[in-house]
Amino acid sequence: MEDLTRMPAGAPADTTSVAARYDAFVRRRIAITASLLVIALAAFLLDLVTGPSDMSALQVWNALFDSGSASHSALSIVWQVRLPQACLAVLVGMALSLAGAEMQTILNNPLASPFTLGVSSAAAFGAALAIIVGAGLPGISQNWIVPANAFVFAAASVILLQGVARIRGSGIDTLVLCGIALFFTFNALTALLQFLASQQALQQLVFWIMGSLARADWPKVQVLAIVVVIIAPLSFASSWQLTVLRLGEDRARSSGINVGRLRFMSLLRVSLLTAAAMAFVGTIGFVGLAGPHIARLLLGEDHRFFLPASAMTGAAIMALASIASKTILPGALIPIGIVTALIGLPVFFSLILRPRRIG
Amino acid sequence: MRFSSLAIAAITGLAMLLPALSSQAAAADGPVTFKDITGQSISLPQPAKRILLAEGRQIFAISLIHPDPVSVLAGWLGDMRRSDPKTYELYRNKFPAIESIPVLGMGNDGSFSVERAIAAKPDVAVLGMGFAPGGHASEIAKQLEAAGIPVVFTDFFVDPFRNMLPSMRILGHVLGRDAQAAAYIAFYQEHMDRIAARLSQHIGKPPSVLVETHAGMGECCFSPGKKNFGEYIAFAGGDSISAGAIPGPNGHLSLEYVIARNPDIYVATGGSHLAAIGGLVIGPGYDLTEIRSRLAKLAARPGFSAINAVQTGRVHGLFHNIISTPVNIVAIEALAKWINPSLFGDVDPERTMADINAKFLAVPLQGIYLVDLK
Numbered sequence: 001m002e003d004l005t006r007m008p009a010g011a012p013a014d015t016t017s018v019a020a021r022y023d024a025f026v027r028r029r030i031a032i033t034a035s036l037l038v039i040a041l042a043a044f045l046l047d048l049v050t051g052p053s054d055m056s057a058l059q060v061w062n063a064l065f066d067s068g069s070a071s072h073s074a075l076s077i078v079w080q081v082r083l084p085q086a087c088l089a090v091l092v093g094m095a096l097s098l099a100g101a102e103m104q105t106i107l108n109n110p111l112a113s114p115f116t117l118g119v120s121s122a123a124a125f126g127a128a129l130a131i132i133v134g135a136g137l138p139g140i141s142q143n144w145i146v147p148a149n150a151f152v153f154a155a156a157s158v159i160l161l162q163g164v165a166r167i168r169g170s171g172i173d174t175l176v177l178c179g180i181a182l183f184f185t186f187n188a189l190t191a192l193l194q195f196l197a198s199q200q201a202l203q204q205l206v207f208w209i210m211g212s213l214a215r216a217d218w219p220k221v222q223v224l225a226i227v228v229v230i231i232a233p234l235s236f237a238s239s240w241q242l243t244v245l246r247l248g249e250d251r252a253r254s255s256g257i258n259v260g261r262l263r264f265m266s267l268l269r270v271s272l273l274t275a276a277a278m279a280f281v282g283t284i285g286f287v288g289l290a291g292p293h294i295a296r297l298l299l300g301e302d303h304r305f306f307l308p309a310s311a312m313t314g315a316a317i318m319a320l321a322s323i324a325s326k327t328i329l330p331g332a333l334i335p336i337g338i339v340t341a342l343i344g345l346p347v348f349f350s351l352i353l354r355p356r357r358i359g
Numbered sequence: 360m361r362f363s364s365l366a367i368a369a370i371t372g373l374a375m376l377l378p379a380l381s382s383q384a385a386a387a388d389g390p391v392t393f394k395d396i397t398g399q400s401i402s403l404p405q406p407a408k409r410i411l412l413a414e415g416r417q418i419f420a421i422s423l424i425h426p427d428p429v430s431v432l433a434g435w436l437g438d439m440r441r442s443d444p445k446t447y448e449l450y451r452n453k454f455p456a457i458e459s460i461p462v463l464g465m466g467n468d469g470s471f472s473v474e475r476a477i478a479a480k481p482d483v484a485v486l487g488m489g490f491a492p493g494g495h496a497s498e499i500a501k502q503l504e505a506a507g508i509p510v511v512f513t514d515f516f517v518d519p520f521r522n523m524l525p526s527m528r529i530l531g532h533v534l535g536r537d538a539q540a541a542a543y544i545a546f547y548q549e550h551m552d553r554i555a556a557r558l559s560q561h562i563g564k565p566p567s568v569l570v571e572t573h574a575g576m577g578e579c580c581f582s583p584g585k586k587n588f589g590e591y592i593a594f595a596g597g598d599s600i601s602a603g604a605i606p607g608p609n610g611h612l613s614l615e616y617v618i619a620r621n622p623d624i625y626v627a628t629g630g631s632h633l634a635a636i637g638g639l640v641i642g643p644g645y646d647l648t649e650i651r652s653r654l655a656k657l658a659a660r661p662g663f664s665a666i667n668a669v670q671t672g673r674v675h676g677l678f679h680n681i682i683s684t685p686v687n688i689v690a691i692e693a694l695a696k697w698i699n700p701s702l703f704g705d706v707d708p709e710r711t712m713a714d715i716n717a718k719f720l721a722v723p724l725q726g727i728y729l730v731d732l733k
Contacts, residue, residue, distance in 0.1 A: 052604075053619030073618050076665035081615040084661075131576075134635030142637025196465050198442035200632060200679075204576045207611065214578040214614060217661050331604030331616040 029305040032298055036312035040090065043319035047086040050323045052330045053077055080217075088216040088280060089322040089336075090315040091224045095277040096284060097291025097314020098235060099270040101307055104292055105242050106266045107172050108249075113289035114274035117161070117179030119154050120283035121186035123275065124209050126153030127282070128190045131205045132197040146208065147220070147279035154278055157182050158271030162264065172263075211282035211337030213322055220280045227276040231269050232311060238262065239303035246301045286341040287314050290348045297351040317344045393532040395512045396522055397491050403509060406535025407431070407482035411463070411508070413471070414487045415439035417515055418450065419684040420530055422721040424539035429454035431534060434461040434479035436471065443680045445631045445644040445726075453722050471499055477506045483533055484510045488517045516683050520590040524548070527685050543685065543719050550688050550711060551594075554695045557702055558596045566623040566698050568597035569668065572609060572679060574627030574657050575638025580612045588682055595694035596702070597624065614662050624697055625668035627657050628679035642678040643726035650676060654732050673697065674732035681728060686715055693729045 063070040063078035126149035136145035291314035321340040412435040421428040464470035513526035531540025582601035592599040629639025692708040716723035
């Protein structure tokens with residue numbers, strides 16, 4: 001932020017030193033983004049070699065690349081359990097954190113996230129309808145009824161947010177307030193369903209809401225991978241516009257950016273990313289809020305770096321959370337939604353509380 | 360292992376005997392005194408004609424000792440109507456009056472309407488442990504008592520392994536059906552003893568079992584811990600792989616743990632409440648083809664092909680809603696037989712079910728409650 005406002009403004013006498021400083025600025029951010037990528041990759045690999053069965057890293061390697069020398073159960077564990085879960089963890093982290101980053105920017109609000117603005121509450125309500133009432137979309141197979149409901153409600157909540165904001169003549173404050181209203185509305189509706197639910201259904205819903213990577217299988221990984229692979233580049237492509245928007249709506253307008261359209265497209269991406277992610281793993285609150293903040297604290301506001309870095313921090317947080325959820329109680333699974341916050345919080349606090357440094 | 364199941368059987372037997380000795384044998388209409396499951400001494404001027412039943416599915420227990428279980432209900436909770444509509448239908452077919460019994464709540468104690476309960480004017484309120492002192496709904500019991508309704512606690516749900524038969528006996532006292540309760544308890548105990556005796560003679564490592572409750576409702580595998588249902592699995596001679604991994608009464612096993620432990624036997628529980636979500640349907644109203652196709656689908660989930668139970672075809676299904684009721688002896692026998700088929704070749708749970716239907720139940724169990732994939 002500081003760098004950006006300083007860089008184009010003023011008329012520096014020594015242009016070469018500005019260029020050099022800008023080069024250093026970019027190099028430093030590339031280096032940080034690259035190291036975040038390395039951390040996320042390392043966390044992913046560690047996730048792959050962690051589990052309640054005592055498989056060595058070598059056995060995992062064999063199951064992955066030399067299936068002839070691996071036992072049937074080792075193959076099952078790696079290909080049916082660990083790999084889809086590890087992939088889903090990373091994809092969910094990327095999707096939620098990227099969505100949170102875009103949301104914070106377009107709403108100009110550090111508290112904005114899919115969780116705080118009601119998207120996850122809507123997803124939970126959709127899931128509750130499927131689990132408790134058995135109500136789902138017609139033509140959806142039984143295996144997909146819960147994720148389909150969660151997806152539809154999550155996506156619809158963001159679109160509703162859009163619509164309401166448009167009718168009111170689009171202030172971002174209205175948007176945020178509507179999001180908070182949605183949060184309470186869907187929470188109340190879900191609580192009402194919980195109250196009416198049978199004990200078994202209630203228990204299932206509570207587990208769904210707490211989130212789990214055990215729902216991972218290859219079709220789900222594929223669907224989410226497709227969503228992330230299509231949406232993330234579109235999001236990165238808007239990074240200049242989003243960066244300018246951070247300088248203020250008026251400045252963005254005067255630079256020729258159609259702010260309404262930028263906001264609309266961004267919210268559309270946010271809705272698809274969060275809806276797809278939450279449909280498959282349940283509601284996970286922390287990543288969408290803290291992932292972007294960690295990235296911002298490390299990198300600043302330049303969205304060319306901030307957006308990819310948010311995706312990387314999200315991926316790393318989720319991969320580490322996945323490891324923790326498997327190791328805290330061997331054999332049992334701690335719901336991932338609980339662990340995620342616990343894993344991410346120390347990093348988050350240390351970044352918030354560290355002495356501020358500009359550069 | 361063997362010794363402990365025998366010891367537990369003996370303790371259960373003693374626990375049943377004690378209240379019988381301490382309580383005065385109830386005359387049909389005279390005053391009755393007995394201790395409820397919390398040890399509280401209860402005195403009733405006479406056996407109850409109309410009771411309030413806070414755990415709807417315990418109509419099974421009443422049905423075992425009373426020819427018209429519906430006639431003694433002044434009010435009940437809606438849990439059974441909701442979570443087991445097919446069984447409810449069996450009751451409605453035989454006793455249409457069940458439709459007009461006041462429903463005091465939607466099925467969880469949070470929704471319990473004390474006002475409706477008092478208005479229903481029951482002679483006695485039969486409540487579960489959730490309403491007992493220290494339970495999350497203990498205020499309700501106090502309010503009922505304050506309204507002059509005697510409160511009796513039974514427990515078929517929190518610690519059924521120890522409290523099921525004593526609770527059965529308490530129900531007998533409450534309803535003045537002591538003899539019928541004693542007869543069913545003897546029947547139940549005889550079948551339990553047969554399993555315990557057989558296993559005490561048996562030497563060998565207990566086969567490993569994966570029990571997945573409400574199979575298919577969430578991801579694999581929602582399973583019982585060491586207590587509650589877990590005790591029945593151990594009693595039936597199985598080494599429940601979830602017993603050591605799940606700290607509470609139930610929780611989620613990781614699929615990797617299941618594959619690594621490689622259980623010899625897989626038992627899924629289910630019922631009509633899983634119909635919409637694609638889980639195991641079984642029990643009244645479902646035919647063998649449908650039940651087996653759902654069970655086959657569960658066994659074909661990712662990762663399951665690797666486990667021993669699936670490879671050797673030792674895959675079974677069980678109707679969930681009988682587990683926390685006194686007819687669960689059928690399920691316990693089935694478990695024992697699935698776990699040690701050679702040891703229990705002559706034990707026939709279907710036959711036991713037929714006996715219970717013929718000798719005890721006012722509304723017989725109808726349909727498939729136990730199933731083998733092959």
